[in-house]
Amino acid sequence: MQCLSESMKEDGPVDENSSVHAVDTDSVMQRFNVPFEYPVYFSRGVFSDPHNLTLQRAICRLEPHRRHRFVAVVDAGLANANPAIVQALQAYALRHADTLELVDAPRVLAGGEQLKHEPDAVRALQQWLHDQHIDRHACLVALGGGAVLDAVGYAAATTHRGVRLIRLPTTVLAQNDAGIGVKTAINAFGVKNFLGTFTPPFAVINDFDFIATLPARHCIAGMAEAVKVAAIRDRTFFDWLTAHASALANFEPNAMQWMIRRCAELHLQHISQGGDPFESGSARPLDFGHWAAHKLETLSAHTLMHGEAVAIGLALDTRYAVTIGLLEMPALTAMYTLLNRLGFRLWHDALDARDQSGRRRVLDGLTEFREHLGGELNVTLIKQIGKSVEVHATDEREVNAAIDWLQEQDRNRLHIGRKEVHCEMV
Ligand SMILES: NC(=O)c1ccc[n+]([C@@H]2O[C@H](COP(=O)([O-])OP(=O)(O)OC[C@H]3O[C@@H](n4cnc5c(N)ncnc54)[C@H](O)[C@@H]3O)[C@@H](O)[C@H]2O)c1
Ligand SMILES: [Zn+2]
Numbered sequence: 001m002q003c004l005s006e007s008m009k010e011d012g013p014v015d016e017n018s019s020v021h022a023v024d025t026d027s028v029m030q031r032f033n034v035p036f037e038y039p040v041y042f043s044r045g046v047f048s049d050p051h052n053l054t055l056q057r058a059i060c061r062l063e064p065h066r067r068h069r070f071v072a073v074v075d076a077g078l079a080n081a082n083p084a085i086v087q088a089l090q091a092y093a094l095r096h097a098d099t100l101e102l103v104d105a106p107r108v109l110a111g112g113e114q115l116k117h118e119p120d121a122v123r124a125l126q127q128w129l130h131d132q133h134i135d136r137h138a139c140l141v142a143l144g145g146g147a148v149l150d151a152v153g154y155a156a157a158t159t160h161r162g163v164r165l166i167r168l169p170t171t172v173l174a175q176n177d178a179g180i181g182v183k184t185a186i187n188a189f190g191v192k193n194f195l196g197t198f199t200p201p202f203a204v205i206n207d208f209d210f211i212a213t214l215p216a217r218h219c220i221a222g223m224a225e226a227v228k229v230a231a232i233r234d235r236t237f238f239d240w241l242t243a244h245a246s247a248l249a250n251f252e253p254n255a256m257q258w259m260i261r262r263c264a265e266l267h268l269q270h271i272s273q274g275g276d277p278f279e280s281g282s283a284r285p286l287d288f289g290h291w292a293a294h295k296l297e298t299l300s301a302h303t304l305m306h307g308e309a310v311a312i313g314l315a316l317d318t319r320y321a322v323t324i325g326l327l328e329m330p331a332l333t334a335m336y337t338l339l340n341r342l343g344f345r346l347w348h349d350a351l352d353a354r355d356q357s358g359r360r361r362v363l364d365g366l367t368e369f370r371e372h373l374g375g376e377l378n379v380t381l382i383k384q385i386g387k388s389v390e391v392h393a394t395d396e397r398e399v400n401a402a403i404d405w406l407q408e409q410d411r412n413r414l415h416i417g418r419k420e421v422h423c424e425m426v
Contacts, residue, residue, distance in 0.1 A: 036200045036277070040180050040268060042261060046168065046207040047088040056096045058166050058203035059139050068139060069101045070166075071132055073125070073152050075111035075144025078170045081213035085143070103132050111148045113302045116186045116193075118151075125155035129163065139164045139202065143210075145171040145218075146178030146306065150196075153184030157199035164202035170210035172222025172256070173307050176263035177229075180204050181271055182278065191368065192294050198278040206264065208257050219251050220343040221307025224289075226263040227338060228314055232285050233266050235386030242334065245341040282373045285388045288380040289313030292351075295365025299350035311344035312351070312406070319402040321381040324395065331385050336409070347410035351403050360403065366394060 039061070043054045059068045072089055079085055086106050093102035107128065115121055134140060140163055142152040149167050156165040169179025185196030211219065223241075230238035240262075241248065247255035270286055271277045284290075293313035296304055304312075318335045321327035339346055353361045370377040376392065383389045 036182075038200050038203055040204040040206065040264065042206050042208070042264075044207055044209050046205055046209075047085065047092055048209065050095070053096075054205050054207075055092065055141070055166070055168075056099060058205060059141070060099050061203060063137075064099075067099055067101055068137075069103050069134070070139035070141055071104050071128070071134060072102065072106040072141040072143070073148065074106050074108050075148040075170060076108050077111045077145065078143060078210065078213070079108045082210075089141075089143075103134075103138075104128075109144070109148055109152070111145050113147050113187075113297075113306075115147050115151045119186065119188070122151060122155045122158075122186060125152060126159050129155070129159045134159070134163050136160050136163055139166055141166045141168065143168040143170055144174070145169070146174040149174055149179050150183075150185045150193075153199065153201070154186050154196060157184050157197040162199055165199070167201050167204045168210070169204070169206060171214055172211060172219050172260060173225060174222075175206045175208075175211070176222060176260045177225040177267055180206070180264050180267060190298070192298060206260065208253070208260065211256065211260075216251070216343075218305065218307075219256070220249075221305040221311075223248060223259065223342050224307040224310040224314065224339070224344065225267075226259050227335070227342070228288050228310060229263055229266040229270075229286065231314065231318075231335065231382050231385055232288050232380060232388035233270070233386060234262075235384075237262050237266070238334075238338075238385050241342075242338050245338055249341060249343050282376045282378040283380075283390050284373065284378060285380045285390075287369075288382070288388060289315075289317050291365045291369035291379060292316050292362055295362050295368065296348060296350050299353050299361055300348060304348055304350065308344065309348075311339050311342075312346055312348060315339060315346040315406060316351075316399075316402050317379070317381055319405050320394070320399055321383070323398045323401055323405075326381055326383050326389070328384075331382070334385060340413075345410070345413075347406050351406065360400065362403070363396060363399065366399075 039058065041054050041058065043052060045052050046054050059070060074086055086108065089106050090102060093100045109115060109121065129140065140152065140156045142149055142165065149169060153165055156163050167179045169175040182198050182200045183196060184199055185193035188194040226241060230241055241259065244255045248259060267286065289310050290313055293309035296309040296312060297306060315336055318327065318332050322329055322332045336346065351362055355361050366377065378390050378392060379394060380388050381391055
């Protein structure tokens with residue numbers, strides 16, 4: 001850690017219209033840097049392969065020779081699909097009893113967005129960490145989708161101001177985005193992710209085998225984040241996604257594994273090299289498509305999954321970029337076609353929900369997004385595939401026109417059938 005403190009004497013500003021002179025202020029400028037690091041392992045068979053030591057190494061990575069206390073939380077969606085998982089975790093701890101001590105039976109938590117709406121669930125986790133004497137050098141291991149990881153992460157981050165969290169993401173979206181980054185959150189006061197922290201995990205383990213039990217709808221949803229990050233950062237990856245769209249739509253393991261890996265790498269690169277890991281500034285390139293997505297999730301009462309809403313948000317903002325003359329039509333065609341081929345429907349009736357004045361309610365998403373950023377609106381758009389740009393104002397008429405366009409495309413799709421829609425697009 002680098003520390004620097006400067007004694008400073010500031011002359012207070014003089015208000016020329018007033019006879020009052022501000023008093024000199026004595027202050028110390030406190031400044032330090034704290035380096036963060038955490039490993040993200042890509043593995044298979046973390047529990048099923050007896051030779052796989054990834055979790056043990058992750059827990060013990062700073063102090064390999066002492067015994068480590070830990071507790072574990074398992075997403076009920078995973079536990080239902082894979083009933084042996086809880087026992088496998090317990091057996092794993094017993095096999096490594098020289099270095100690991102599982103101090104209580106793993107807790108199975110109902111996963112999905114509902115968990116993030118329940119402050120009592122977070123409170124119960126904190127109470128459990130208290131009862132089990134989980135201190136800042138013990139671990140909480142969480143297996144689950146993005147919602148479980150967000151809520152459990154929030155409980156871990158706020159207990160003792162941060163106990164070690166090891167994430168094992170078990171959905172596509174959690175493996176390629178939600179589970180590998182530095183954010184935790186729960187929803188509150190009707191606003192998504194209103195309460196949360198920036199807290200890097202202690203380690204992340206992406207075990208591709210978990211994806212095998214994931215329902216098709218969730219597999220598709222997670223791919224939206226790959227399209228997003230490719231569109232703003234990496235044309236080659238976008239082209240790869242396009243070339244492998246059929247394989248991905250059929251969830252072919254090699255294609256899925258590479259898609260997850262590359263998407264995760266690009267997200268990690270952005271966090272470590274983007275210059276603003278804890279999002280103090282207003283620019284949020286990784287939130288491309290998200291101002292509408294977050295609002296659509298709420299407007300649809302979360303019947304739209306995060307990834308499904310992101311796909312609509314990407315299509316909307318890409319069309320908008322064309323309507324304001326920022327982007328050429330072929331890029332929109334490429335984006336719309338890819339999302340369609342991966343299995344996304346790029347319309348939801350929530351886009352057309354109106355308030356009493358007849359205004360589309362999704363437009364409130366822009367105001368909420370601006371507030372979330374801290375006052376200045378920053379919407380990420382693309383000027384070509386692989387290159388993003390920030391804009392600070394949006395034209396409501398053109399956003400409406402882009403929504404109308406999405407509706408029209410969707411009607412055509414229903415009319416002519418999903419497969420042909422990309423050929424018919426105008
Ligand atoms: N913290 C971040 O940086 C970040 C980034 C993006 C998204 N998110 C959040 O992530 C959440 C969405 O995450 P998600 O897409 O993983 O959905 P999810 O967590 O809602 O999980 C979807 C469903 O899959 C089930 N499930 C999980 N793993 C399974 C498995 N292996 N087999 C069968 N079922 C399984 C869950 O129980 C749930 O019902 C949203 O709340 C979003 O806000 C957070
Ligand atoms: Zn997202």
